[in-house]
Amino acid sequence: MMNRRNGVRILLAAALVLLGVYLFVSGKQHQMFVDNMAVEIEGKAYAPEAAVRVAFDGGEPLELASGDRDVTQVVGPRHSVKVEVLNESGDVVKTLEGEFRWVSTKKGMFSVPAFLGGAPSPMIDSPVAE
Amino acid sequence: MNEKLKAFIEEAGWPRVIIGLFLLSLFVAAPFVRVRVDASISDTLVRFGMNGILVLAMVPMIQSGCGLNFGLPLGIIAGLLGAVTSIQLNLTGVLGFGAALGIAIPLAVVFGIAYGLLLNRVKGDEMMIATYVGFSSVAFMCMMWLMLPYTSPNMIWGYGGSGLRTTISVEGYWLHILSDFLSIQIGPYLYIPTGMFLFFGLMCFLMWAFLHTKTGTAMTAVGSNPEFARASGIDVNRMRVISVVLSTVLAAIGIIVYQQSFGFIQLYMGPFYMAFPAVAAILLGGASVHKASMLNVVIGTLLFQGILTMTPSVINSLLQTDMSEVIRIVVSNGMILYALTRKVQVKR
Amino acid sequence: MKAYTTKEKIQHFLISNAVPIIFVVMSAIAIPLSGFSGTYLVQEMLIRLARNSFLVLSLIIPIVAGMGLNFGMVLGAMAGQIGLILVSDWAVVGMRGLLLAALIGTPISVALGYICGAVLNRAKGREMVTSYILGFFVNGIYQLTVLYAFGKLIPISNAELVLSRGYGIRNAINLAGMRHGLDYLIPLRVGNLNVPLGTYLTIALFCLFIVWFRRTKLGQDMRAIGQDMGVAGAAGIPVEKTRIIAIIISTVLACYGQIIFLQNIGTMNTYNSHDQAGMFAIAALLIGGATVSKATIPNVFVGVILFHLMFVVSPMAGKQLMGQAQIGEYFRVFVSYGIIAISLALHAWKRQKDRERARRSLRGEA
Numbered sequence: 001m002m003n004r005r006n007g008v009r010i011l012l013a014a015a016l017v018l019l020g021v022y023l024f025v026s027g028k029q030h031q032m033f034v035d036n037m038a039v040e041i042e043g044k045a046y047a048p049e050a051a052v053r054v055a056f057d058g059g060e061p062l063e064l065a066s067g068d069r070d071v072t073q074v075v076g077p078r079h080s081v082k083v084e085v086l087n088e089s090g091d092v093v094k095t096l097e098g099e100f101r102w103v104s105t106k107k108g109m110f111s112v113p114a115f116l117g118g119a120p121s122p123m124i125d126s127p128v129a130e
Numbered sequence: 131m132n133e134k135l136k137a138f139i140e141e142a143g144w145p146r147v148i149i150g151l152f153l154l155s156l157f158v159a160a161p162f163v164r165v166r167v168d169a170s171i172s173d174t175l176v177r178f179g180m181n182g183i184l185v186l187a188m189v190p191m192i193q194s195g196c197g198l199n200f201g202l203p204l205g206i207i208a209g210l211l212g213a214v215t216s217i218q219l220n221l222t223g224v225l226g227f228g229a230a231l232g233i234a235i236p237l238a239v240v241f242g243i244a245y246g247l248l249l250n251r252v253k254g255d256e257m258m259i260a261t262y263v264g265f266s267s268v269a270f271m272c273m274m275w276l277m278l279p280y281t282s283p284n285m286i287w288g289y290g291g292s293g294l295r296t297t298i299s300v301e302g303y304w305l306h307i308l309s310d311f312l313s314i315q316i317g318p319y320l321y322i323p324t325g326m327f328l329f330f331g332l333m334c335f336l337m338w339a340f341l342h343t344k345t346g347t348a349m350t351a352v353g354s355n356p357e358f359a360r361a362s363g364i365d366v367n368r369m370r371v372i373s374v375v376l377s378t379v380l381a382a383i384g385i386i387v388y389q390q391s392f393g394f395i396q397l398y399m400g401p402f403y404m405a406f407p408a409v410a411a412i413l414l415g416g417a418s419v420h421k422a423s424m425l426n427v428v429i430g431t432l433l434f435q436g437i438l439t440m441t442p443s444v445i446n447s448l449l450q451t452d453m454s455e456v457i458r459i460v461v462s463n464g465m466i467l468y469a470l471t472r473k474v475q476v477k478r
Numbered sequence: 479m480k481a482y483t484t485k486e487k488i489q490h491f492l493i494s495n496a497v498p499i500i501f502v503v504m505s506a507i508a509i510p511l512s513g514f515s516g517t518y519l520v521q522e523m524l525i526r527l528a529r530n531s532f533l534v535l536s537l538i539i540p541i542v543a544g545m546g547l548n549f550g551m552v553l554g555a556m557a558g559q560i561g562l563i564l565v566s567d568w569a570v571v572g573m574r575g576l577l578l579a580a581l582i583g584t585p586i587s588v589a590l591g592y593i594c595g596a597v598l599n600r601a602k603g604r605e606m607v608t609s610y611i612l613g614f615f616v617n618g619i620y621q622l623t624v625l626y627a628f629g630k631l632i633p634i635s636n637a638e639l640v641l642s643r644g645y646g647i648r649n650a651i652n653l654a655g656m657r658h659g660l661d662y663l664i665p666l667r668v669g670n671l672n673v674p675l676g677t678y679l680t681i682a683l684f685c686l687f688i689v690w691f692r693r694t695k696l697g698q699d700m701r702a703i704g705q706d707m708g709v710a711g712a713a714g715i716p717v718e719k720t721r722i723i724a725i726i727i728s729t730v731l732a733c734y735g736q737i738i739f740l741q742n743i744g745t746m747n748t749y750n751s752h753d754q755a756g757m758f759a760i761a762a763l764l765i766g767g768a769t770v771s772k773a774t775i776p777n778v779f780v781g782v783i784l785f786h787l788m789f790v791v792s793p794m795a796g797k798q799l800m801g802q803a804q805i806g807e808y809f810r811v812f813v814s815y816g817i818i819a820i821s822l823a824l825h826a827w828k829r830q831k832d833r834e835r836a837r838r839s840l841r842g843e844a
Contacts, residue, residue, distance in 0.1 A: 020581045027574025029655060075571055200607075252826035257607040259826060262819035269812035273805050292802070406614075451643075456625065459618030467615050470608045471600040 026076045032056075032102070033071050033109035033126055036064040041124065046113035051086040054112060058082075064112065077101055081122075083112060145468045146414060149461060153433060156440040163447040169319040170439055177435040179309070179326035180391045181411065183333050183384030184404070185431045187377045188412045192422040193341065194373035195353035196249055198413075198466070201260035202405035203268045204245055205381025208238035210271075213386055213395050214294065217303055218282045227304040230386050238382035242375030249374060250367045261405075268402050275397050298395040309391045326391060333380070334424045340376075349373055353420060410434060410462030413469040437461060497821065498767045501784040505791065512794035519790065521671055526786040527779065528661060528677040529742040533735035533759045534766075534778045535684055536728050541773045542692065543724035544704030547760050550594040550609035550725065554732030555752035556620045557587035561733070562656075562740060563628065563647055563748070567636045571655035573663050573676075576741055579656075583733040590616065591729030595722030602707070606770075606822075613756060624748060647748050657744035677738060684731070685775050700724055704771070735759075761785055761814040764821040771825065788813060 036048045048066040055061040056079055062070050063086075078101050085094040098115065100122055108126035115122035139147050160167050184202065191199045212234025221229045245263060249256050276293035280286060285298045299305075311325025340346045351359040352369040360366050385404075389395050412422055415430020442454035492499065509519070533551070540548040561579035570578050594612055601608040628634055629645030641648055661674035691697045699720050702710040711717045736755055740746050763773060766781020789810055796806020 016581060020578060023574045023578040023581065024568065024570055027570040027572060027578065029569040029571045248823060251830060252823050253830055254603065255606075255822065255826035255829075257604065258610065259819060259822045261607065261610065262815055262822060266812055266815035266819045269808060269815050272808040273812065276802060276805055276808070277800070293804075451626070453622075453626070456618055456621045459614065459621065463611050463615035463618060466611045467597070467608065470604060470611060471597055 029073055029075050030102070031071060031108070032074050033069060034062055034064065034112065035069045035109050035124070036112045037067055037069065039111050039114055039124060041111075041114055041119050044117075044119070046111070046117040046119065048113050049085050049116065050088070051090075052112050052116075053084040053086060053092075054110075055082045056080070056110075069109075074102075081110070081115065083115060085116070143468065143472070145465055146416065149414060149433065149437065149465070153436050153440065156437070156444045159448065160440065160444050163444060165443045165447060166319055168317065170443060172319055172321045173439045174432070174436045176309070176321070176323055176326075176391060177439060178431050179323050179330055180388045181384075181408065181435055182330040182427065182431050183380055183387050184408045185411045185415075186330075186333055186337060186424075186427050187380035187384055188408060188417070189337060189341075189422045189424070189427060190349070190373040190376040190380070192412070192417060192420065193353045194349045194370050195356060195420065196370055196373060197257045197260070197419055198409045198469075199260060199374075199377050199381075200257055200405045200409065201245060201264040201267075202377075202381050202408055203264035203401040204241050205238050205378035206385045206401040206404055207267055207271050208241050208378065209234045209382035209385035209389075210395060210397060210401065211237055212382065213300070213389055214280060214285065214298070214397075217285060217298065217300070217395075218280050220282070222303050224304075224307060227307045227386070227390060230304070231383060234382040234386060235379055238379040239375055242378030243371060245378060246371035246374030250370055264405055265402065268399065272398050294397055296396070296398050296400070298397065300389055300393060300395060304390050305393055307390050308387060323391065326387065329387060333383070334427065337380075338424050345369075345372065406462055406466070407434065407438075407458075410465045413465045417469075418472065419469055434462070495767050497765060497817065498780055498784060501765055501788065505784065505787045508788070508791045508795040511798050512791045513798065514791065514794065519787065522790055523783055523786060524671070525674070525742070526790075527782055528674040528681070529739050530759065530762065530782050530786070531681045531778060532677075532684060532738045533732060533755055534763050534782055535681070535688065535775070536731035536735050537759060537763050538688055538773050538775070538778070539691070539700070539731075540724050540728045541768070541771065542697070542704055543700040543721055544707070544771065545598060545721060545724060546606040546609075546770045547763070548609055548725065548728045548732075549606060549613050549756060549760070550591075550598075551728060551732035551759065552613040552752045552756040553590040553594055553616050554583075554587045554729035555736035555755045556616065557583040557590055557729070558733040558736035559740070559746060559748070559752060560586060560620075560624070562653065562737060562746060563624070563634075563639065563651065564632075566651055566653060566655065567634050567639055569636070569655065571659075573659045575656045576659045576737055579737050580734055583737065584730060587729045587733040588726055591726035592722060594729060595725035598725060599718045599721060617753070620752075621749065649748055651746045651748060653740060653744050653746055656741050659741050660738060661742055674742065677742070680738065688775060696720070696723065757814060757818075758785070761817055764817055769825050770822065785814075 034054055036052055038048055039046050051063065051065050053061045053063050056072060056074050058080070059072075061082075061084075062072060064070060078099065080097070080099050082095065082097045084092045085096075087093050096116060100110075100115075102110075102123050107121075107123040109124050110122055111119075111124045112122075114124065157167065157170070160170060184206075187202060187205065188199055191197065209230075212230040212232070215233050216226050216230035219229060248263065249260070252259050278294070280294055284302075285294050287293060287295055306323075308325040308329050309323035311328070313324050314322040316322070341350065348359070348364045349369045349372060351362070352364060352366050356366055359369075385401070411430040411434035412426055413430065414433050415426035415428070417423070417426040417430065438454070438458060441457045442452065445451075445453050445457070533555075536551055536554065537548055540546070558579065561581070561583035564582055565575045565579040568578075594609060597612055598605045598608055625646045628647050629640045634640050634645075634647070639647055639651060658672075658674070660676045660680065662672060663676035664679070666673045666675045692701070699710070699715045702713065702715055703717055703720055707717055732755075736752065739755065740751065762781040762785040763777060764781070765785045766777035766779070768774070768777040768781065792810045792813075793803045793806035796809055797803040800806075
């Protein structure tokens with residue numbers, strides 16, 4: 001009886017620790033760079049668009065011209081993204097939605113051209129400490 | 131030898147031994163971190179004189195069974211009123227100091243009687259209620275300091291504001307009036323405020339003498355066994371009121387002595403936490419919640435003020451950080467906590 | 479049994495609710511003086527009800543167990559703050575951050591509650607003053623931890639949290655990431671006012687918990703101990719253990735209460751927030767008509783509203799009346815402390831009279 005009680009306690013403690021880990025991972029806010037520049041991943045080159053509008057997790061959209069770089073805050077490891085490619089008069093010509101995972105702190109930059117070009121992961125090395 | 135040491139520790143209690151050793155180690159360490167021992171001793175002595183009477187104010191209420199007087203601020207307020215009024219009347223020197231005492235003491239008697247009557251109705255819960263009586267009287271006086279019609283330009287806010295300043299200098303009135311009486315200066319650092327010690331000694335003597343009068347012994351009897359005291363025809367409530375009045379008067383005198391040495395009168399929230407160091411000091415000196423002596427007062431004040439003086443200077447130069455505030459909080463409240471939990475005794 | 483007349487009933491009502499009635503009257507005078515509009519005050523009260531109720535509710539269980547007002551609730555508040563500091567350092571945001579802070583605060587507050595309960599068992603009959611001093615003592619240890627260990631022994635990576643000397647937590651912490659995390663978890667707008675529905679639901683759950691808890695075996699045991707420790711002990715209730723449990727529950731709940739309080743405010747005063755939490759919660763409960771030995775859920779809500787009404791109104795009323803807002807501010811400090819002093823004194827006085835009456839009836843004079 002006592003053993004069973006202790007077992008339940010240990011399970012409960014473990015569950016709480018797991019809950020803590022889950023909360024930590026899924027609730028952590030990260031700083032993410034967003035980039036609209038030419039990039040080369042695994043030998044394949046991706047060219048930037050003239051103007052794009054990017055929104056992560058349904059949040060406030062960022063507008064980036066070719067060669068722009070911006071920074072935003074995202075929460076958790078899994079994100080949805082919506083990229084709208086704009087023409088010169090500001091109209092949406094193409095929309096691409098998708099999801100991606102981001103866990104490594106090293107690759108902290110979301111590359112819009114890589115995402116549009118269908119690279120395996122849109123995340124690339126973040127710029128050296130700014 | 132070992133037995134004796136054990137008995138001594140048992141007698142004094144672990145916290146006191148630890149704090150005593152801590153203070154000793156501070157004094158030993160002082161020269162190595164280039165803190166002047168003589169200056170430290172001088173500081174300790176001055177603070178000892180400043181706070182002694184406030185600690186002494188704890189004795190009567192402990193003796194009569196009213197517990198630790200956390201309502202000390204009430205008496206301090208009487209002292210503040212005396213001090214402020216004396217400055218308002220523009221009295222200087224001995225006359226000013228005397229006037230401050232002369233005004234403060236009757237006020238303290240009145241406050242003390244009211245406070246004592248209240249405490250008689252709440253036997254067993256004195257300490258908690260005393261704490262809040264002290265706090266609320268300080269908050270009430272905060273409003274009063276703003277509204278009372280004092281006009282001396284040295285005390286009111288200069289322009290725009292009205293009411294008294296938060297700190298008022300007693301320089302030019304009765305600064306160091308006791309401290310400098312027969313004071314001794316040895317070298318550039320060591321200063322002994324003889325007058326303040328004499329005054330403190332006088333107060334201790336009076337207290338001691340009072341406790342040996344008929345009334346004094348009756349008061350102690352009330353504290354040690356109220357049922358027995360009642361049976362032998364002592365008016366328990368009257369004795370308790372007397373002890374509270376004495377405590378309040380001593381607090382009033384104590385704060386004026388404190389100010390003449392410190393140089394400033396601190397109004398508004400100044401007296402708010404003043405009861406705690408005094409309570410901690412007397413407990414550190416070996417008093418319990420039910421019993422206190424003059425020796426407890428002297429030892430306790432010396433130890434406590436010694437720690438307050440030594441920790442900032444020594445610890446700061448040792449660790450390069452100012453931990454004195456935290457150490458003060460832990461030591462003083464730890465001491466009070468120890469005294470409160472020492473005996474499982476449900477008071478009836 | 480004699481039937482009570484209407485007059486006696488009214489008298490009884492007035493006497494047993496003297497404190498709240500005085501406050502209603504005081505507010506009735508001060509509100510017109512302050513010149514605040516009704517809508518503003520209603521909005522303000524709705525916010526403050528969400529902000530403070532949980533903290534005040536955490537005081538109820540020790541009162542049931544006869545341990546008086548738990549001044550040791552600041553221990554729980556400190557545990558909650560430690561959780562919040564760590565979570566803000568890890569940049570976990572929103573509701574998840576608050577849950578994580580609560581998860582970290584829980585073991586700390588259980589440990590502190592256990593210590594508090596054990597200490598209070600050594601000081602039976604003077605629990606309140608002991609828990610009060612214990613609060614100060616642990617505050618010293620809290621400062622030691624937060625001011626010296628954080629950033630040295632416990633790594634803190636966020637430079638915004640750390641003092642410029644390289645360790646120790648700054649005086650004020652911005653909880654922007656977690657602000658209103660619980661309040662607006664379930665969005666609801668009425669007119670142009672955001673209703674903190676999430677917090678209200680949590681508080682409602684807590685009230686249900688208290689109602690349920692009082693009916694459990696443990697709750698009944700606590701009530702028995704509150705009535706008479708000796709009798710309860712003789713009846714086979716483990717007195718000391720139950721008292722410790724009462725304090726642990728209160729401490730843990732105070733920890734959650736402080737987290738809810740701070741997520742509503744959005745900034746945390748590292749070294750002051752917990753101190754004020756204790757005093758305001760206790761004053762509010764007493765103003766609501768609770769005593770040292772009896773507190774109900776309605777006491778909590780009435781108390782929070784009346785106390786904070788006075789809190790909001792008095793500076794302006796003081797300004798209109800005396801020409802100085804400062805006076806009103808001191809006035810509310812005075813009232814908070816004064817009300818605690820008066821309630822404690824009235825309670826002790828009543829108890830003493832009861833005791834005297836009991837003694838007299840024993841002697842056979844009555």
